[in-house]
Amino acid sequence: MSGQETFGTRLRRAMDERGPLCVGIDPHASLLSAWGLNDDIAGLERFTGTVVEALAGSVAVFKPQSAFFERFGSRGVAVLEKAVAELRSAGALVVMDAKRGDIGSTMAAYAETFLHKDSPLFSDALTVSPYLGYGSLKPAVDLARENGAGLFVLALTSNPEGAEVQHAVRGDGRTVAATILGHLAAENAGETPLGSFGAVVGATLGDLSAYDLAVNGPLLAPGIGAQGATSADLPAVFGAAVRNVVPNVSRGVLRHGPDVMGLREAAERFAGEIRVAVEGA
Numbered sequence: 001m002s003g004q005e006t007f008g009t010r011l012r013r014a015m016d017e018r019g020p021l022c023v024g025i026d027p028h029a030s031l032l033s034a035w036g037l038n039d040d041i042a043g044l045e046r047f048t049g050t051v052v053e054a055l056a057g058s059v060a061v062f063k064p065q066s067a068f069f070e071r072f073g074s075r076g077v078a079v080l081e082k083a084v085a086e087l088r089s090a091g092a093l094v095v096m097d098a099k100r101g102d103i104g105s106t107m108a109a110y111a112e113t114f115l116h117k118d119s120p121l122f123s124d125a126l127t128v129s130p131y132l133g134y135g136s137l138k139p140a141v142d143l144a145r146e147n148g149a150g151l152f153v154l155a156l157t158s159n160p161e162g163a164e165v166q167h168a169v170r171g172d173g174r175t176v177a178a179t180i181l182g183h184l185a186a187e188n189a190g191e192t193p194l195g196s197f198g199a200v201v202g203a204t205l206g207d208l209s210a211y212d213l214a215v216n217g218p219l220l221a222p223g224i225g226a227q228g229a230t231s232a233d234l235p236a237v238f239g240a241a242v243r244n245v246v247p248n249v250s251r252g253v254l255r256h257g258p259d260v261m262g263l264r265e266a267a268e269r270f271a272g273e274i275r276v277a278v279e280g281a
């Protein structure tokens with residue numbers, strides 16, 4: 001790596017300056033309709049542009065959900081590319097939620113797509129799935145390091161179905177999720193102020209004291225708002241790791257559009273609740 005700032009360094013600074021809230025950009029068909037937009041490319045463009053206009057200058061992190069753009073084909077991906085560029089040039093960080101995961105040789109191509117500086121979809125970080133084996137992610141880990149980017153690895157997801165895989169106990173007595181967290185701690189060893197290799201850990205999960213969340217990396221926490229978790233739950237779920245949590249809210253903010261002020265007020269409300277929860281912890 002060439003003296004460039006790491007994702008962990010940029011993220012820590014963004015969290016300090018703007019607060020840790022991550023707003024998800026999830027253009028569900030139902031949200032497009034609620035905003036009075038058609039479920040087509042023009043609706044997608046208007047929706048995405050409104051979120052960027054309202055929040056890019058004040059929110060630290062955005063998490064576009066790639067699926068909602070991909071469903072419109074290449075024109076949807078073009079809208080996503082534009083949003084990524086605009087968000088980053090406004091000083092926000094972009095975590096692309098594409099949840100990629102495949103055998104190493106294919107993983108290398110996914111990594112080129114999202115983690116190579118010359119790609120139009122280059123993002124500060126990418127969500128990835130370790131369920132083809134953590135080692136299959138190596139091309140993404142390597143390219144992220146080379147380009148000052150990061151990863152968020154699915155460890156303990158917010159959905160109830162995740163438990164049958166993630167809580168499964170291996171031959172050595174450790175759970176699958178604990179093993180993934182262990183790999184991340186190793187990636188981040190010695191990094192300051194924060195490593196670049198984070199975990200996805202749902203805010204919906206209740207007491208996680210059985211897990212060592214001290215991976216010296218960020219913990220992306222979806223589940224606040226539409227999935228039922230609240231900002232006030234964060235200290236109980238994350239314990240001492242709460243200061244490394246990047247809480248994601250998607251529909252909970254987006255349902256306040258298309259009014260730009262409505263979106264801003266909703267994001268500020270969540271940001272304030274998160275601040276109170278984290279500082280009081």
Ligand SMILES: O=c1ccn([C@@H]2O[C@H](COP(=O)(O)O)[C@@H](O)[C@H]2O)c(=O)[nH]1
Binds near residue numbers: 223
């Ligand atoms: O464990 C996970 C991993 C990712 N997600 C994604 O986060 C958002 C949540 O949206 P809300 O509208 O705030 O519920 C969405 O893009 C999911 O795909 C998750 O929910 N849980």
